[in-house]
Amino acid sequence: xxxxxxxxxxxxxxxxxxxxxxxxxxxxxxxxxxxxxxxxxxxxxxxxxxxxxxxxxxxxxxxxxxxxxxxxxxxxxxxxxxxxxxxxxxxxxxxxxxxxxxxxxxxxxxxx
Amino acid sequence: xxxxxxxxxxxxxxxxxxxxxxxxxxxxxxxxxxxxxxxxxxxxxxxxxxxxxxxxxxxxxxxxxxxxxxxxxxxxxxxxxxxxxxxxxxxxxxxxxxxxxxxxxxxxxxxx
Numbered sequence: 107x108x109x110x111x112x113x114x115x116x117x118x119x120x121x122x123x124x125x126x127x128x129x130x131x132x133x134x135x136x137x138x139x140x141x142x143x144x145x146x147x148x149x150x151x152x153x154x155x156x157x158x159x160x161x162x163x164x165x166x167x168x169x170x171x172x173x174x175x176x177x178x179x180x181x182x183x184x185x186x187x188x189x190x191x192x193x194x195x196x197x198x199x200x201x202x203x204x205x206x207x208x209x210x211x212x213x214x215x216x217x218x
Numbered sequence: 219x220x221x222x223x224x225x226x227x228x229x230x231x232x233x234x235x236x237x238x239x240x241x242x243x244x245x246x247x248x249x250x251x252x253x254x255x256x257x258x259x260x261x262x263x264x265x266x267x268x269x270x271x272x273x274x275x276x277x278x279x280x281x282x283x284x285x286x287x288x289x290x291x292x293x294x295x296x297x298x299x300x301x302x303x304x305x306x307x308x309x310x311x312x313x314x315x316x317x318x319x320x321x322x323x324x325x326x327x328x329x330x
Contacts, residue, residue: 140319151321155318206319
């Protein structure tokens with residue numbers, strides 16, 4: 107099955123700086139890649155997603171890039187703010203089967 | 219619009235007691251439904267998923283079971299809880315395995 111690896115596991119940045127989280131996947135059949143933000147004690151919230159027919163997608167301060175050849179995708183947060191502090195999960199899902207495969211999460215801390 | 223409801227938010231149960239967590243989805247029909255468990259500071263572990271009424275797939279052998287008595291209702295159960303069943307339980311739904319996955323607010327279960 108699919109294997110998703112996520113790095114780094116923890117990340118601290120100064121407010122206003124950029125943060126980048128990277129994920130790799132193993133199954134070339136995966137074609138949908140969502141990113142989730144989870145605040146303490148809450149369920150994960152979908153913040154951005156990308157499909158394999160697109161190389162980059164942006165939504166205000168958040169962007170996701172996908173490299174199908176290398177099988178990796180990244181989350182970019184610019185102009186970070188303290189409220190961006192949370193755990194972020196990447197996921198991949200193939201166009202067959204019924205599962206979403208999640209990375210192990212990145213705990214992001216934005217230092218004011 | 220679609221919403222997902224999960225309850226209770228927190229639960230403290232003694233070892234050996236039964237468990238029933240309920241999840242309902244509104245505003246859509248025939249959703250794919252999922253139960254995930256998240257240990258403290260860890261990633262998301264898929265426990266069960268369902269593509270229709272009465273159709274349950276188990277991903278991890280364990281002390282838990284799931285049922286889907288109605289199209290938009292998903293129940294997680296146990297006859298006798300173990301200490302190792304403690305964790306944050308999340309229900310989720312998607313229209314399709316290859317579509318956006320939306321999570322409920324979670325249940326924090328403590329087995330003492």
